[in-house]
Amino acid sequence: MSQANLLEQNKAIVRRAIEEGWNPANLAVIDELYAADFIFHQESGEVARGLDFFKTWIATIHGAFPDIRYRIEAMYAEGDKVATRYTVRGTHQGDFRGLPATGRSFDLTGHLIHRVVDGKKTEGWGIWDTLGLMIQLGVIPPVRLGGGAPPPDTAANIAATRRLFEALSSRDPEALPTAIDELMIPEFVTHGDALFPLVYGRDALRQAIPRFKAAFPDATATIQQVFAEGNKVMVHVLVNGTQEGEWMGVPATQRRMSWTASSIIRFNSAGKMVERWVIEDELGVLQQLGRVPRFQGQGG
Structure with a gap:
C-alpha cells in the first residue's frame, strides 16, 4: 500500500x-x-x-x-x-x-x-x-479576559472590499496588483471551488491577474450585495466582460459574457484580508464559451 x-x-x-x-x-x-x-x-x-x-x-x-x-x-x-x-x-x-x-x-x-x-x-x-x-450549561458565568483585539471595523472592511472590486474593474494594469498588495497579508489563502480549490499566498493571485485581464480587458465587477458581521465581509458581484483572449482553453470569441461570484472575506484586527471563500459560476462561463452544453431545464 x-x-x-x-x-x-x-x-x-x-x-x-x-x-x-x-x-x-x-x-x-x-x-x-x-x-x-x-x-x-x-x-x-x-x-x-x-x-x-x-x-x-x-x-x-x-x-x-x-x-x-x-x-x-x-x-x-x-x-x-x-x-x-x-x-x-x-x-x-x-x-x-x-x-x-x-x-x-x-x-x-x-x-x-x-x-x-x-x-x-x-x-x-x-x-x-x-x-x-x-x-x-450555566454552571459558571462567561469569562472575558481584559484587553485583546479591538472590535472589527466593519465599515473599513467593507470599504476595503469595495476597493478590491473597483480595482478589478479598472483598466489601469497596476490598480489590481497594488490593491492586492495593500489590502491582503502575504499569506492570504483563497478557498475556491472546482476550478481553483485552494490558492496559497497573495503572490499567486497577482500572477493570475495578467491572464484574466488579457482574456477580459474590459471586465467589470459590480457589487450587488455587501455586508459584514464581525471580522467577515460577505459580497456578491456580477462580472461582465468581453472575451478578447484565451480563457479556459478557448481562443478569443469576442463574446460579451456575464457571470456571478460570491465571496466571504475574513479580516484581521489590522484591517487586512487574510482569508477568502469564493464560488464563481464557472459552469456558466464554460457554457458561454461553448465548452459545455446547457442542460435541460436550466434557467437563465
Whole structure:
C-alpha cells in the first residue's frame, strides 16, 4: 500500500470510529477499531490506559447527553498519526461529573490526535472546550479576559472590499496588483471551488491577474450585495466582460459574457484580508464559451 493510501485509510478509521462508534455509542465498532491497550491523554494531562476506560467514558457522555453528535470539520494525517478538528453538540439531560441535568444545549469545538497502527487506534490525545461547556450549561458565568483585539471595523472592511472590486474593474494594469498588495497579508489563502480549490499566498493571485485581464480587458465587477458581521465581509458581484483572449482553453470569441461570484472575506484586527471563500459560476462561463452544453431545464 502506498503512503498516500495508508494515510487515507488511517483517516477513514478515525472517521468511522467517530461517526459509527462515538455518535451511536456502538461499542462493537470501538472493539473493532481500538487496540485493547489503548492509551488516551486527557485534556487535564492525565493518562487513561485500557479500552475499558474509554468505553466507560462513552457510556458516561451518552448518559449525560443522549443526543450528543460529533461532526468532523477537518482531518490531517502524517505517518501513523491523524489529527481531527470537530464540533460537538448535545443537550444536558443526565448527570455529568456530578452536575445534575440542566436541560441546556451546547455547541463546542475540539481537537484530537490519534496514532493508528495496523488498522487500530493505539493512542490518542484529546481536548475540547470544557470551559465553553460549563458556560453554556450555566454552571459558571462567561469569562472575558481584559484587553485583546479591538472590535472589527466593519465599515473599513467593507470599504476595503469595495476597493478590491473597483480595482478589478479598472483598466489601469497596476490598480489590481497594488490593491492586492495593500489590502491582503502575504499569506492570504483563497478557498475556491472546482476550478481553483485552494490558492496559497497573495503572490499567486497577482500572477493570475495578467491572464484574466488579457482574456477580459474590459471586465467589470459590480457589487450587488455587501455586508459584514464581525471580522467577515460577505459580497456578491456580477462580472461582465468581453472575451478578447484565451480563457479556459478557448481562443478569443469576442463574446460579451456575464457571470456571478460570491465571496466571504475574513479580516484581521489590522484591517487586512487574510482569508477568502469564493464560488464563481464557472459552469456558466464554460457554457458561454461553448465548452459545455446547457442542460435541460436550466434557467437563465
